[in-house]
Amino acid sequence: MGKIKTKYVCQECGYISLKWMGKCPECHSWESFVEEFVEKNKSGKGISTASSQKPVQLKNIKIEVENRFSTSNGELNRVLGGGIVIGSLVLVGGDPGIGKSTLLIQVASNVGEKGLKVLYMSGEESLKQIKMRADRLNIDNENLYIVSENNLEYISKYIEEINPNLLIIDSIQTVYNPDITSAPGSVSQVREGTAMLMKLSKQLGIATFIVGHVTKTGSIAGPKVLEHMVDTVLYFEGEKHNIYRVLRAVKNRFGSTNEIGIFEMTNNGLEEVLNPSHLFLAHRPKEVAGSVVVASIEGTRPVLIEIQALISSTNFGTPRRMATGIDYNRVVMLMAVLEKKIGLQLQAQDGYVNVVGGIQLSEPAVDLAIVAAIASSFRSKVIDHQTIIFGEVGLTGEVRSVNHAEKRINEAVKMGFKTCVIPKGNLSGLPKFNDIEIIGVENVYEALDIVLGGRSIG
Structure with a gap:
């Protein structure tokens, strides 16, 4: 039997130490180290470096x-870059109760209706649930097969028996490899489980979706290497109490x-x-100060989105600043x-400042x-x-050009807007628009002089 040694692994970032520490020197998390066991071979040698691969010239x-094969869901196909790539590994993260399992079982049904086999593995729910x-x-x-199992050895056997076209693992934090002594959800289990599923996906040509839990900060729980491993x-x-959900691709090797x-959750x-x-824009109020539409x-x-602002006298020595859906520091800078x-x-x-609809805006074009x-x-x-605005604002008050100005204006025309205030630098190269007036501005003073010509309601 091999020699057994112990190591301590940070459950937040995956940092490995030979002794327990109260604070992780890598991510500075407290009380995050968990003891895990490592078994080495008698020979003391590591994994063999022999490989059948040989260097190939780029040319x-x-x-x-x-x-690819379609999910029969246009929005999901768009996010994936045109459909599910055979042999790809997709990680889906989100808050509890947001609708991850609902989305994936709908995808499983749609793919199964095309005559393709789907294996849905759940480590959190029973078959009856x-x-x-x-x-x-x-x-x-x-064509939809359901399994309630979290042992990776049995999961591998089921995959070989059924040979599905699509595999769904719900969730990666619940599955475990019995050869690893740490508990399910630990850094070692998540890393090794994902590596095993990635190997099966690539070798057998199975498209795999794995669900990942998120931390209280909104990032995928477990080591960051998990996001690097997947395609x-x-x-x-979205908010659990709101009917609308946003699926966002933050990494995609096969698309944008x-x-x-x-x-919409129904x-x-x-x-x-x-x-x-x-x-x-469906419930946007009219004739109200502090409301404007931006093309993002x-x-x-x-996408045309309403931005609302409320400025009121403070009752304290230091005024309060709040931002929802937009970077707080950006709002403070623009107020300055x-x-x-x-x-x-x-x-x-x-x-x-609030972005209506629960969407997050990060591009400077909304300034x-x-x-x-x-x-x-x-x-x-x-x-x-009927006025729409976009442009980046600098610290000197200048309005800078942004990308995709023509796309933004076309969307405004489609939605019936009559005036569009844009950076002056974006005017060159734009085609002629008959249904909307395009006004270019060089600085914030010019922009406000144009858009605030409406009547006062104070």
Whole structure:
């Protein structure tokens, strides 16, 4: 029998130490080290380095188009880059109860209806629980096989017996390899389990979806290497009490990153939202100060989203700043630009900025819309509801050009907007638009002078 030694592994970042420590020197987490056992061979030698692979000249490597099959879900196909790639490994993360299992069992049913075999493995629910969910979603497919198991050895046998086209593991934190002494969900188990599934996927040509739990900060639980190992990482976002969900690709070796898909949670499961701009603007109030529409690019898709701001007098010595759906530090910086360059007296005002619909905006092209919404609320002046704004704002108050201006304007035309305020640098090269007036601005002062021409309501 081999010699058994112990090691201590940080459950947050995977850092390995020979002795227990209270604080991880890598990620600075407290009380995160767990003892694990390591068994070495008698020979003391590691894994053999012999390989059948030989170096190949770059010019001799032939590129083949990835073989894909459709999920019958347009939004998911968009996020994946055109469908599921055979032999790919996809990680799906999201908060508990957000709809990950619902989405995947719907995908399993859609793929099974095409005559392809699907193996759905759950380590969290019994067969009866999965059947109850399937009945609620009106799913009954003879090509869909369900297994309630979390031992990787048995899972491997089931995969070899059924030889599915699609494998779903729900979730990776519940499965374990009996050869590893640590508990399920530990760094070692998650890493080795993912490595085994990746090997099976590549060797047998099985497309595999694995569900990953998330931490309280919203990142995938377990070692960061987990996201590096897989081909695609999808995050399922949204509030449990809101009917809308956003599926976002943050890594995709076979398609565009930062692509999003919009879904609506209904009694019949998740349904596609084909026109997200209409969704986000459906209940937009008119003739209200502090509301403006921005054209944002999510992946390759232009989306029109309402941004709201509320500026009110503070009751404390230090004014309060809050931001939902947008970076807090960005909002603070833009308010400072308004104070310094425009002269708005915001130092005694509480400021609240909200992106309607629960979506997260990270691109700088939304800066000008945030500035306009804050100024509109402060001056109690209405921005015309048929006006759309986008542009990046610098610290000197200049408005900088952004990418995909034509796509953004086309989406605004489609939704019936009549005026579009954009950076002046984006005017060159734009085609002529007959149904919308394009106004280019060089700085924040010009932009506010144009959009705040509405009537005062204060």
